[in-house]
Amino acid sequence: MPEEIAISVEELVKSFDGHVVLDGVNLQVRRGETMVVMGGSGCGKSTLLRHMIGSIFPDSGRVVLLGEDLNELDGAGLDRLRLRFGILFQSGALFNSMTVGENVALPLVEHTELDPATIEIMVKMKLEAVGLREHADKMPAQISGGMKKRAGLARALALDPEILFYDEPSAGLDPVTSAEIDQLIMDLSGKLGVTSVVVTHEMDSAFRIASRMAMLDRGRVVAVGTPAEFRDSADPMVKQFINGLAEGPITARRQESNYEEDILGVSPRHGR
Numbered sequence: 001m002p003e004e005i006a007i008s009v010e011e012l013v014k015s016f017d018g019h020v021v022l023d024g025v026n027l028q029v030r031r032g033e034t035m036v037v038m039g040g041s042g043c044g045k046s047t048l049l050r051h052m053i054g055s056i057f058p059d060s061g062r063v064v065l066l067g068e069d070l071n072e073l074d075g076a077g078l079d080r081l082r083l084r085f086g087i088l089f090q091s092g093a094l095f096n097s098m099t100v101g102e103n104v105a106l107p108l109v110e111h112t113e114l115d116p117a118t119i120e121i122m123v124k125m126k127l128e129a130v131g132l133r134e135h136a137d138k139m140p141a142q143i144s145g146g147m148k149k150r151a152g153l154a155r156a157l158a159l160d161p162e163i164l165f166y167d168e169p170s171a172g173l174d175p176v177t178s179a180e181i182d183q184l185i186m187d188l189s190g191k192l193g194v195t196s197v198v199v200t201h202e203m204d205s206a207f208r209i210a211s212r213m214a215m216l217d218r219g220r221v222v223a224v225g226t227p228a229e230f231r232d233s234a235d236p237m238v239k240q241f242i243n244g245l246a247e248g249p250i251t252a253r254r255q256e257s258n259y260e261e262d263i264l265g266v267s268p269r270h271g272r
Contacts, residue, residue: 005064006031006163006195007052012061014047021047022058023219034189034196036206039216040241040250045199046167048216052197053087053165054078066162083111085163086156090171093152094140100151101127101136107158126154130184146177153184164188166198170205182208203242207231215241217250 007029014022021044029035037045050056051063054070063070068081094103101123108119127133130150140148149169156164166185170178182205188194189211200206206213207227215223215230215238223230223238230242240248 004031005029006066007197008064009048009052010062010064012048012051012063013059014044014051014056015059021219022051024061025216025219025221027214027221027224029195029197030212031195032189032193033211034185034198034209036198036200036210036213037216038199038201038203038206038213038241040201043216044219045201045216049165049167049197049199053085054082083159084161085165086159086161087165088149088153088156088167088169090168094148094155096140098139099136100132100138100140100143100154103140103151104136104155104158107155111159122158123154126157127151129157129188130154144177146173146180149173149181150184153181153188157188161194163195163197166196166200168200168202169198170200170202175204178202178205179208181205185209203244207242 005028007027009025009027012022012025013020025044025048027035027048037048039045047056051058051070052065054063054065054073057071065081066084068077070078070081073081094100095106098106104123104126105119108114108122112119114122123136124133127136130153132147132150132154135143135147140151143151169181169185173181185196185198186209189196198206198209207230210227212224212226213230214221217237223233223235225233230238233239237249239245240250
């Protein structure tokens with residue numbers, strides 16, 4: 001894999017209970033860029049993210065992450081590779097029984113042999129990077145949703161990862177807080193050179209932070225390009241999605257589904 005490619009997704013196929021969720025996905029993420037993966041609910045973007053971090057594995061195809069084929073790694077190999085990336089979960093996923101500072105310190109305690117004084121300094125540095133240094137001693141219940149996201153991001157940064165994965169970082173936030181999170185993502189990419197993969201359906205956020213964008217529909221990548229290329233796209237599906245239009249190929253496809261067949265399990269045309 002070329003050195004400039006951080007993640008290569010190749011012909012990825014995944015089904016659950018006979019339902020195809022990913023249907024031959026191909027996507028490459030370059031080092032240092034922010035790749036936004038977007039699409040409607042159920043399009044497969046979260047499933048794609050789970051494959052990228054090695055929490056599930058494909059029926060066929062592969063993910064090559066930082067030069068390593070995830071299909072070929074055992075448990076120890078996956079654990080070693082996971083130290084090279086961080087994840088910001090949708091809810092922040094903080095441990096409620098630990099302070100903000102203790103949450104950020106946890107990866108350092110578990111995966112390094114640093115002394116407590118050094119860990120304390122590093123925790124302050126990570127919290128300062130997300131604007132939360134003065135809130136280190138607070139419990140998660142004492143801070144807002146946006147602050148929880150920032151604390152989760154500080155924890156994701158604890159081991160100085162090469163890649164950051166974000167699962168709906170703006171979900172549930174007001175517009176101002178959402179813009180602050182977006183600015184953090186851009187600052188981290190610019191200052192640290194971190195490769196970022198952001199799963200979202202928030203268009204304002206997507207166009208603000210993306211170096212490139214990929215749109216999924218029914219388990220396939222239907223478009224990849226820069227924000228400018230997406231804005232200028234002549235593809236009716238892309239135009240409908242990014243502009244939030246009520247009419248277009250996405251809604252037309254839903255209207256074409258046969259109501260009687262769906263409800264009764266019969267085909268009126270063939271009488272069964």
